[in-house]
Amino acid sequence: MSLPSKVALIDVGPRDGLQNEKGLVPAAVKIELVHRLQDAGLQEIEATSFVSPKWVPQMGDNAEVMTGIRRRAGVRYSVLTPNMKGLEGAMALDRAHWPHEVVVFGAASEAFSQKNINCSIAESMERFAPVVERALQAGIAVRGAMSCALGCPYEGEVPAERVNYLAGLMKQIGVQRVDLADTIGVATPLKVKRAIEATLPHFSIDQICGHFHDTYGQALANTLAALEMGVWNYQSSVAGLGGCPYAKGATGNVATEDLVYMLHGMGITTGIDLDKLIDAGQFISDFLGRPTNSRAGKALFTKRSA
Ligand code: HMG
Ligand code: MG
Numbered sequence: 001m002s003l004p005s006k007v008a009l010i011d012v013g014p015r016d017g018l019q020n021e022k023g024l025v026p027a028a029v030k031i032e033l034v035h036r037l038q039d040a041g042l043q044e045i046e047a048t049s050f051v052s053p054k055w056v057p058q059m060g061d062n063a064e065v066m067t068g069i070r071r072r073a074g075v076r077y078s079v080l081t082p083n084m085k086g087l088e089g090a091m092a093l094d095r096a097h098w099p100h101e102v103v104v105f106g107a108a109s110e111a112f113s114q115k116n117i118n119c120s121i122a123e124s125m126e127r128f129a130p131v132v133e134r135a136l137q138a139g140i141a142v143r144g145a146m147s148c149a150l151g152c153p154y155e156g157e158v159p160a161e162r163v164n165y166l167a168g169l170m171k172q173i174g175v176q177r178v179d180l181a182d183t184i185g186v187a188t189p190l191k192v193k194r195a196i197e198a199t200l201p202h203f204s205i206d207q208i209c210g211h212f213h214d215t216y217g218q219a220l221a222n223t224l225a226a227l228e229m230g231v232w233n234y235q236s237s238v239a240g241l242g243g244c245p246y247a248k249g250a251t252g253n254v255a256t257e258d259l260v261y262m263l264h265g266m267g268i269t270t271g272i273d274l275d276k277l278i279d280a281g282q283f284i285s286d287f288l289g290r291p292t293n294s295r296a297g298k299a300l301f302t303k304r305s306a
Contacts, residue, residue, distance in 0.1 A: 008044065049080035078103055167202040208233065257300075
């Protein structure tokens, strides 16, 4: 069995991780978190969303966050943009603060599409198409998140054909790579393999990113299944923060610390300094006033302080 020798990680903690926090997290804390992540060696960071602040108040400081980040050469910053208004918001900043990549986010289930972005899957594509076109014209890369590709909080089981259909739509509108998202963390490894197979007619293995929430404790097993298929791009959240406000009960993404611990243990390189990453996780957990959700982070932090 040959596995990828290196993995590229996008830390989505500042966005997916914090979007669901009840108490407002100040922009300065989000910016500090981004700085700590890039200091730890993260090469890609999902920094914020340009969504309606009425829907997701926590991301209402998107412009402040994007302008406050002290950029590090070689690091790519991405943001969520569900419509033209979102893209225009991101591009209204000075060019130096534009994202390198924007994310349009669709769903494999109709019900989740309605709850999350207030439109059908077909309507979402109509909204996304001009966003993708304008972003690409401006030299901004475009990723497409495929929510509920492995299960839906409203519809339950999501057949692989739905993933194939959504991936095809994403490809048609010009999306360059896709996130296979287990929004509610219900997937198990063979299901993940089937969803990857369903995506492959439209996107190459290099264009598929695993985005696994860890609600049922399956995210590392699911990552291993995806690694076995050759997927080498993943998203994770420092300290395992997060959850989607429109997926009740779903917890955070797999913790970046846990993923890095597993990958390094398997001899797969990530370019990340696990010690510094643990400090970043500790920083945000201390701010939020609760223990980290990362098992490896907790174990190594305890060992270090012993
Ligand atoms: P809508 O209400 O249908 O949009 O929302 P609208 O076009 O009718 O506009 C309504 C109001 O929102 C207007 O303001 C617009 O100006 C404003 P008003 O006239 O009432 O004052 N508005 C905006 N404001 C700022 N930025 C914008 C924007 N767009 C409209 N971009 C919309 C449609 C998509 C905007 C809304 O449903 C929304 O913002 N949803 C947010 C969904 C979200 O952020 N969910 C969490 C992220 S996705 C996720 O976590 C999943 C992921 O991690 C993968 C996975 O795990 O599955 C990516
Ligand atoms: Mg997510």
